[in-house]
Every structure is written in structure tokens, then in C-alpha cells.
Amino acid sequence: MEGDFSVCRNCKRHVVSANFTLHEAYCLQFLVLCPECEEPVPKETMEEHCKVEHQQGKEFQLLKGKSTVIIATK
Numbered sequence: 001m002e003g004d005f006s007v008c009r010n011c012k013r014h015v016v017s018a019n020f021t022l023h024e025a026y027c028l029q030f031l032v033l034c035p036e037c038e039e040p041v042p043k044e045t046m047e048e049h050c051k052v053e054h055q056q057g058k059e060f061q062l063l064k065g066k067s068t069v070i071i072a073t074k
């Protein structure tokens with residue numbers, strides 16, 4: 001990689017130094033890190049992100065270790 005990079009204190013990503021000030025200002029205002037996957041997510045969609053991206057994993061963890069059979073029917 002060429003050029004200087006700085007680490008954004010919000011999203012923890014390496015950003016080209018020439019774009020850093022603009023990136024970090026935007027990032028701090030509009031993005032938050034998901035506590036589960038540590039990916040930057042728009043603040044207004046965090047709740048939806050957690051439901052869509054992480055709910056399936058939680059459901060699997062709840063079933064893990066139980067002798068439950070789920071049958072899907074149409």
C-alpha cells in the first residue's frame with residue numbers, strides 16, 4: 001500500500017491520510033460500531049442490522065444442545 005494512513009477512532013479502519021479528516025467527521029456523526037460484529041453501521045439502521053444480521057445466529061444458539069426437530073411445511 002502506498003501513501004500514509006491513519007486509523008479512524010470510530011470505525012477503526014485505515015484511511016488514506018489525505019481523506020482522513022473528512023472521513024472521520026462523517027464516520028463519527030453517522031456511523032456506530034456494531035457490538036456483535038464490530039462492523040460500522042449507520043446509526044439509524046442499527047436496530048434493523050442486529051435483527052437481520054444477528055438474530056439467525058442467536059436462534060441457532062438457543063437450539064444448539066437441545067434435541068429439537070423443526071420441520072418446515074408449506
